[in-house]
Amino acid sequence: MSVINSGQIEFWNSEYGLAWARYADTVDVMFAELSDAVLGATVTGAGDRVLDLGCGNGGTALLAADRVTAIGNVTAIDISGPMIDRASDRLTEADIVNAIFILGDAATYPFAENSFDVIVSRLGCMFFDNPDSAFRHFSPSLDTGGRAAFAVWRAPRENPWAMAPVSAARDFLEMPARPGPEEPGPFSFADPDRVNRILSATGWTDTDMTPFDFRIPLGNTLEDALNFCIKMGPLSAPLSAVSGTNRTKAIDAITGVLEQNTDDDGIVRLDGACWIVTAKAP
Numbered sequence: 001m002s003v004i005n006s007g008q009i010e011f012w013n014s015e016y017g018l019a020w021a022r023y024a025d026t027v028d029v030m031f032a033e034l035s036d037a038v039l040g041a042t043v044t045g046a047g048d049r050v051l052d053l054g055c056g057n058g059g060t061a062l063l064a065a066d067r068v069t070a071i072g073n074v075t076a077i078d079i080s081g082p083m084i085d086r087a088s089d090r091l092t093e094a095d096i097v098n099a100i101f102i103l104g105d106a107a108t109y110p111f112a113e114n115s116f117d118v119i120v121s122r123l124g125c126m127f128f129d130n131p132d133s134a135f136r137h138f139s140p141s142l143d144t145g146g147r148a149a150f151a152v153w154r155a156p157r158e159n160p161w162a163m164a165p166v167s168a169a170r171d172f173l174e175m176p177a178r179p180g181p182e183e184p185g186p187f188s189f190a191d192p193d194r195v196n197r198i199l200s201a202t203g204w205t206d207t208d209m210t211p212f213d214f215r216i217p218l219g220n221t222l223e224d225a226l227n228f229c230i231k232m233g234p235l236s237a238p239l240s241a242v243s244g245t246n247r248t249k250a251i252d253a254i255t256g257v258l259e260q261n262t263d264d265d266g267i268v269r270l271d272g273a274c275w276i277v278t279a280k281a282p
Contacts, residue, residue: 005079005105005129008184012080015240019231021082024057024090026219026228031122033214034151034274035060038120039067041149041210041278051116051141052076053106053150054124058087058099064120065099074099075116077106078124107134111141119148119281126152126188135202142281148204150277151212152189158273161216162186164261165229165254172250173238186234195277203282209275216272218258225258225268226251 011017020027028035038060044050046069052061055076065074076099078084084103091099102109107128119142128134142148156163156178166175179185182194189195192209199207218225229235230251239250258268 008127009079017080017082021086024086026224028059030216034122035063037276038149038151041276042118042147044118047071048117050074050118053121056083058090060122065096077102077104079105113140114143115141117146121150125150127184131198139281148279151274153187154273155190161270161272164257168253168257169250172246204279207279209277212274212276214272215269218268229254
């Protein structure tokens with residue numbers, strides 16, 4: 001199997017990647033707790049050299065840059081041109097000088113050996129075409145005693161934030177086949193046995209997987225939540241391919257689910273379930 005993530009590169013540089021870049025602030029609202037979790041699990045602090053894998057719009061990297069202070073630095077990498085552009089703009093807007101964003105594939109990028117103290121990833125590790133090759137490739141970049149933490153989704157049934165809108169709308173849409181359990185996709189690291197097998201085979205040590213359950217706010221308003229479902233979530237592609245009555249019925253069904261999960265403050269929240277995977281490099 002190729003280590004080049006060609007399918008994922010195409011996908012995340014399509015209209016889908018543009019939508020995730022456009023709604024960067026919504027994404028950060030949704031997954032702020034995960035950024036805190038991976039940075040907390042690695043005890044990231046002043047002076048650390050941090051590598052953020054699959055950094056997206058830079059939410060975790062920007063938080064890390066603040067934590068490591070001026071004596072540390074952050075390198076963040078992603079395959080999505082639209083999201084790296086958005087992350088770079090946010091970096092400039094925040095006047096942060098101790099972070100850089102790289103457009104590239106972490107599975108093949110030539111990181112220098114022993115150049116990082118911490119490796120983190122907020123929902124980026126599930127998309128490698130060949131995770132064994134990827135983890136073996138970037139592990140030498142972690143210095144002796146370095147630590148890593150990756151937030152990855154548990155099983156679909158444990159994640160109503162993604163699956164409840166799908167269940168409501170699927171009768172009106174042509175849904176694509178779900179990726180196999182070991183194919184790149186949001187739930188490809190749901191199985192602890194697979195994750196432990198990958199990390200063990202590539203030499204990582206002290207692996208631990210801690211359940212992390214949280215209520216995911218789909219933005220700050222019902223409109224934000226509907227935008228996520230229509231333009232960014234797993235329904236975005238099927239919705240873009242349908243029109244007329246079926247599209248209207250699907251959106252009405254999605255809206256019904258979101259309204260049922262709107263709290264008194266007007267924010268839609270649905271349950272999410274992750275693993276926080278921690279490990280040390282060989």
